[in-house]
Amino acid sequence: MKHLGILLSGRGSNFLAIADAMDRGQIEGADISIVISNRAEAAGIAAARARGLATQVIEARGRKRAEQDAEIVACLREHGVELVCLAGYMRLLSPEFIAAFPNAILNIHPSLLPSFPGLDAQAQALAYGVGISGCTVHFVDEQLDHGVIVLQRAVPVLQGDDEEALSARILEQEHLAYPEAISRVLSGNYAIVDRRYVARASQNAALIEEAK
Numbered sequence: 001m002k003h004l005g006i007l008l009s010g011r012g013s014n015f016l017a018i019a020d021a022m023d024r025g026q027i028e029g030a031d032i033s034i035v036i037s038n039r040a041e042a043a044g045i046a047a048a049r050a051r052g053l054a055t056q057v058i059e060a061r062g063r064k065r066a067e068q069d070a071e072i073v074a075c076l077r078e079h080g081v082e083l084v085c086l087a088g089y090m091r092l093l094s095p096e097f098i099a100a101f102p103n104a105i106l107n108i109h110p111s112l113l114p115s116f117p118g119l120d121a122q123a124q125a126l127a128y129g130v131g132i133s134g135c136t137v138h139f140v141d142e143q144l145d146h147g148v149i150v151l152q153r154a155v156p157v158l159q160g161d162d163e164e165a166l167s168a169r170i171l172e173q174e175h176l177a178y179p180e181a182i183s184r185v186l187s188g189n190y191a192i193v194d195r196r197y198v199a200r201a202s203q204n205a206a207l208i209e210e211a212k
């Protein structure tokens, strides 16, 4: 059994989509061993508790990021976590945190990266006037919303969309994308070639060999 650790800061709908997909058997051989929030009042942490999952609140409380992250890493280790999933976790990770879980931290972002990283991605997309947006699941590296992309799902931006309407359309795709990406990563059936995620399908074997 592979153990997942979820980090969240708010509503927790992506966490719930992952938990539901697991309950439906769509993420095989994995469980959620700990849900951590940096905010005690996050609805997501209450939802995790209600599902009977182990939870922990680890707040910043004016501490240095490295100190808070060390506590989070210790908690993840204590629960045997192999894959960390950021699900609306609105804090940057320290380099020490990232180094503690090499290629084993995923994030979901509500835009088609590299467009519109950072806060309010949906509002950024509307303000820019793009016709297509979506969501990205990616590995986390030291740069904001930057790591290797595991998968993306696109949605149209419609005339008359406001931030709420576009966010809802993207969120629906996030809830499909995140479980699928977790499943792919847990299968181990991929290689990272330069900064590309390459599935180990037969047509990619040569590409993967070449990169070794």
Ligand code: GAR
Pocket: 008, 010, 011, 012, 013, 014, 015, 044, 087, 088, 089, 108, 109, 110, 118, 119, 120, 121, 145, 171, 174
């Ligand atoms: C989601 O839309 C997620 O993509 C976004 O926060 C929301 C969390 O919702 N994350 C980011 O913007 C990270 N840069 P949720 O708490 O309902 O999963």
